[in-house]
Amino acid sequence: MEDESAKLSGGARVVRLGAIGAVVLGVTAGFAYAGGWLTPGRLTQTTVIDGFEAQNGTHIGFRRNHAKGLCAAGWFDSTGEGATFSKADVLASGRVPVIGRFAFAGGMPFIPDSPGLVRSLALQFKPPHGQEWRTAMIDLPLFPVANVQAFYAQMIASIPDRKTGKPDPEKMQAFKAAHPETVAAMAVIGKRAVSSGFSNDTYNALDTFEFVDKDGRSVPVRWSAVPAQPFSPAAPQDKQDPNYLFDALIADAAHHPLTWKMIATIGQPGDPVSPDLPWPEDRQHIDLGTVTLDKLTSEDVGPCTDINFDPTVLPAGISTSADAIPSARSAAYSRSFMLREKERAAKPPSAVTETDVLAGGKS
Amino acid sequence: MPSRLLHWLMAVLILAMLAIGIGMVATVSSRYLTLVSWHRPIGIAILVLAVIRLWNRFLNPAPALPASVPPAQRLAAMASQWLLYGLMFAMPLIGWGMLSAAGYPIVLFGSLQLPPILPHDPYLFACLREAHTVGAFLFFAVVVLHIAAALFHGLIRRDGVLSSMTTGRPG
Numbered sequence: 456m457e458d459e460s461a462k463l464s465g466g467a468r469v470v471r472l473g474a475i476g477a478v479v480l481g482v483t484a485g486f487a488y489a490g491g492w493l494t495p496g497r498l499t500q501t502t503v504i505d506g507f508e509a510q511n512g513t514h515i516g517f518r519r520n521h522a523k524g525l526c527a528a529g530w531f532d533s534t535g536e537g538a539t540f541s542k543a544d545v546l547a548s549g550r551v552p553v554i555g556r557f558a559f560a561g562g563m564p565f566i567p568d569s570p571g572l573v574r575s576l577a578l579q580f581k582p583p584h585g586q587e588w589r590t591a592m593i594d595l596p597l598f599p600v601a602n603v604q605a606f607y608a609q610m611i612a613s614i615p616d617r618k619t620g621k622p623d624p625e626k627m628q629a630f631k632a633a634h635p636e637t638v639a640a641m642a643v644i645g646k647r648a649v650s651s652g653f654s655n656d657t658y659n660a661l662d663t664f665e666f667v668d669k670d671g672r673s674v675p676v677r678w679s680a681v682p683a684q685p686f687s688p689a690a691p692q693d694k695q696d697p698n699y700l701f702d703a704l705i706a707d708a709a710h711h712p713l714t715w716k717m718i719a720t721i722g723q724p725g726d727p728v729s730p731d732l733p734w735p736e737d738r739q740h741i742d743l744g745t746v747t748l749d750k751l752t753s754e755d756v757g758p759c760t761d762i763n764f765d766p767t768v769l770p771a772g773i774s775t776s777a778d779a780i781p782s783a784r785s786a787a788y789s790r791s792f793m794l795r796e797k798e799r800a801a802k803p804p805s806a807v808t809e810t811d812v813l814a815g816g817k818s
Numbered sequence: 819m820p821s822r823l824l825h826w827l828m829a830v831l832i833l834a835m836l837a838i839g840i841g842m843v844a845t846v847s848s849r850y851l852t853l854v855s856w857h858r859p860i861g862i863a864i865l866v867l868a869v870i871r872l873w874n875r876f877l878n879p880a881p882a883l884p885a886s887v888p889p890a891q892r893l894a895a896m897a898s899q900w901l902l903y904g905l906m907f908a909m910p911l912i913g914w915g916m917l918s919a920a921g922y923p924i925v926l927f928g929s930l931q932l933p934p935i936l937p938h939d940p941y942l943f944a945c946l947r948e949a950h951t952v953g954a955f956l957f958f959a960v961v962v963l964h965i966a967a968a969l970f971h972g973l974i975r976r977d978g979v980l981s982s983m984t985t986g987r988p989g
Contacts, residue, residue, distance in 0.1 A: 491844035771929035
């Protein structure tokens with residue numbers, strides 16, 4: 456057909472062009488809203504990871520949290536007991552390869568080892584013909600905050616002041632006043648018995664997930680890695696060796712393969728999903744199986760370095776719950792992962808080098 | 819008819835995908851996981867539809883533009899259309915490749931999972947992740963341009979180009 460634009464009067468033309476402009480503007484505004492540009496107060500991956508960098512400095516190529524770590528590899532012998540509650544392949548009886556990572560919580564890759572630091576164990580269970588399960592656990596009995604907003608507020612309150620080099624105590628006080636649940640959780644955390652090292656530590660997933668069986672029935676679940684290595688209490692910091700806890704772990708693994716039982720706690724309806732709140736002691740525990748880690752490797756050459764231990768990588772049969780923390784962790788980890796993989800070529804060697812691992816640690 | 823149905827179905831999916839994509843990288847709320855779980859299957863659906871659509875286009879070629887359209891606009895129309903087609907294929911493939919290179923399982927829903935199409939490699943992941951963002955903004959820009967041009971045909975030129983995609987009758 457012919458171009459009929461000449462038939463439009465000047466006024467009609469302006470109105471119609473205006474309408475086109477309005478549509479373009481509307482679509483763009485919708486896109487901008489979805490992207491958070493119109494809501495600068497929204498907590499995003501970028502604000503959270505910027506918060507980690509403000510607190511710890513920017514360490515090129517390293518994880519923005521749990522920065523100082525060591526790779527581990529081994530296997531999981533599933534008892535099959537988990538299959539009562541979950542249809543996940545990985546929980547059917549049998550053996551599954553595992554890649555793990557021991558680390559300290561916090562964004563400083565060269566922080567000297569000390570007993571006061573929170574330790575973590577991240578695991579990837581990867582059945583050759585099934586869906587994988589990733590989990591990242593820490594050695595606290597509870598998570599100190601109820602949600603990501605509180606996590607971020609606490610992180611911002613603890614950013615060292617430029618003049619004093621220390622967090623502003625007034626900001627911390629204000630945070631505590633606004634978050635009594637954190638004060639309550641910290642009281643429980645403060646009473647925990649700290650173990651002597653990584654190998655005899657208990658690691659807890661803390662978040663609430665759901666086990667789903669083949670008939671679609673779901674139960675709330677939390678899980679922990681409980682060590683076979685006997686508990687002994689933490690000794691004072693060894694100031695001579697900045698990696699003394701990692702060196703002890705290397706020595707322990709060289710001496711004997713390290714094992715943890717994966718213990719699932721089955722919740723009941725009404726149990727809190729928030730990871731700062733404990734479950735009653737009498738909940739059913741099931742022994743999912745044993746994780747054996749017999750080979751440690753420095754991150755510089757190890758298999759864990761390019762794995763994002765995203766706790767929402769779950770097989771069918773395990774799913775997230777109303778606990779919103781795993782979603783926040785997944786979102787923030789993905790940004791940290793994107794940044795560090797982009798910086799990968801410029802990453803300096805990790806604190807614990809392969810030379811340290813091959814030296815067999817210090818016992 | 820199948821051409822128009824494919825067009826409008828994909829229009830809805832692509833606009834939704836652009837909003838989901840930009841939205842999911844800008845939230846740490848529980849919406850994040852929901853949006854990510856939609857993004858993967860819709861992306862693969864767009865890839866499948868793009869294959870069907872290209873095949874359909876060979877079988878049922880698009881009506882020619884009216885002779886009154888000036889050559890420069892004709893070129894712009896053709897270039898933007900093929901860019902749209904290119905992105906319909908490229909974006910899902912980059913997304914799939916990016917998840918493969920990151921070492922993530924590529925779960926569509928439940929136990930339905932796609933195999934990796936690239937090796938687990940940090941450098942490859944970093945490049946593809948960047949390309950996915952750049953591609954998304956380019957895609958958005960071309961979609962907006964496409965909408966504006968379609969409305970220009972429908973409201974100003976009234977040359978039957980827009981109605982051939984809406985009612986199926988030129989004018």
